[in-house]
Amino acid sequence: MIMQYIRLFFGLMVTITCSSNVFSGPPVPFLDPNEPGIDFQFSGDPNTTEDGCSQDAARAVLGAPSGKNHNELLDCDNWDFKPRDWGQAAFLQGAFILGVSPFSNDGGWECPGNQGPSSGKNLCANSTVRAVATYQNTxxxxxxxxxxxxxxxxxxxxxxxxxxIEVAPGDTYGNDKLFEAIGLDNDYQLMEIRGGGNNASSFLPDGTPDRYRMIQFDIQDQEVFTPIDVPMPQGHITLHYKAADQRMDLWLNDTKILENIESSAGYDISKIQLGGGAISFENALYDNVILGVLAAECGSGGAGALPVDFNCDGVIDVADLGILGANFNLTEMIFSDGDANGDGAVDVADLGVLGANWSGVGQLPGGQGLQGYEPQALIPEPVTVSVLAISVLVLGYSQRN
Known part of the structure; x- marks a missing residue:
């Protein structure tokens, strides 16, 4: 009877987990000191009044004498456009400022002020950010x-x-290019996400906004188009290259929107572009731009690995508890089944390891790359302690009976 209650308890945990969509999510980049990468966070005070660096300071799209260009803004005391240890700015077009970001509390890279193609106020026409990967502090x-x-x-x-991406009222063209992943040879692209309508407009011919398509080149160097039939006005983009399959997956927030993408141009990404294109006039904001290696596979013990992150989503939480519960008291198990200590069984010992390393938080904030973690900082909150304590007591009782 007690085992039925145990499975009922864990079944409830699984139900809660599934309803909160935390069983799966996009992979997390890890900035490894031995590997190249890009890390642009764009932090500072969006409301600074520093002379020449405030949001209403004189600006110019390409650094004309009438205003500051983007590279000069790198020296603002209260705006940090510089990469954090990895990466280097390569090309910057548009009157960017540090704006208020919905993705972090310290600002994002923003190019605002466009009022449409016929308004005459187009500070951010074809706003473009390009960056290249480097080794740490190199x-x-x-x-x-x-x-x-x-x-x-x-x-x-x-x-x-x-x-x-915000489109100015009355603009029926919208955005052009959302992003581009480029290989070592600048003549080819691993993939590009552009507007899905005519002439790369993000408006479809029927007027549907915020639609894009993937563009690649086949082995005959011909463009191949793949529509993406989901709205993409804002969110978190993840592109994951899977070395074992030599394929890529594209995620929007927690949803995989394209899977097993093959690139005839190879996979040695060395530079990225955000925005740009041909004739777009959107107002764009970018934040938390990171290129790194995949955080180590679950249970590998390598760089970026969390000790009981059974689903490898970068956090130890109720999803991992649900996995452990679904396989509790079973043998011939592996790490991804909830066997935290590697003894082949999922039991109370594994629950103890889970409780000791519980983080009790949601997934890592969008774009936040792992740069190591402190196990002693993964301290359960009071509610978490109560849930895990009840679990241990129930399981302990079952062991004695």
Whole structure:
């Protein structure tokens, strides 16, 4: 009888987990000191009044004498456009400022102010951000602006960023390019996400807004188009390269929208572009731009691995408890089944390991790459302690009976 109650309890945990959609999610990039990467967080005070650096300061799209260009804004005391240890800015177009971001509490890279193609106020026409990968605290190998360090295509890598695209009222064209992943040779692209309508407009011919398509080149160097039939006005983008399959997956927030993407151009990504295109006039914001290797596989013990993250989503939470519960008291189990201590069984010992490492929080904030973690900081909150304590007591009782 007691085992029925135990399974009922864990069944409830599984139900809660499934209803909250935390069983799965996009992979997390890890900035490994031995691998190249990109880490642009764009932090500071969006409301600074620093001379020449405030939001209403004189700006110019390409650095004309009438205003500051983007590279000069890198020196603002209260705006941090510089990469954090990995990556280097390669090309910057548009009157960017540090704006208020919905994805972090310290601002994002924003190009606001457009009022449509016929308004005459187009500070951010074709706003573009390009960056190349570098090793930690090491400049780009150069000599060109696009000579980044390629990611090792024998290992999984993850590129992620947050974005928000606003189209000016009355603009029927919308956005052009959302992002582009580019290989070592600047002449080819691993993939590109552009507007899904005519002439790369993000409006479909029937007027549906915020629609995109993936563009690639086949082995005959012909463009191949794949529609993405979900609205994409803002959110968190994740591109995951799977080395074992030599394929890529594309995620929007927690949903995989394209799977097993094949690139005829290879997978040695070395640079990225956000925005840009041909004739777009959108107001764009980017935040938390990260390119890194995949956080180590569950149970591998490698860099970025969490000790009981059974579903490998970057956090130890109720989803992992649900996995353990679904397989409780079973043998011939592996780590992904809830066997935390590697003894082949899922039992009270594994629950103890889970409780000791519980983080009790949601997934990592959008775009936040793992750079190691402190196990002693993963302290359960009071409610979590209560749930786990009840679990241990119930399981302990079952062991004695």
């Amino acid at each position: 400049p780009s190998p150069g000599p060109g602006l696009f000579d980044g360090v390629p990611m090792d295509d024998s290992k999984d890598w993850v590129f992620s960023f947050d974005f928000k």
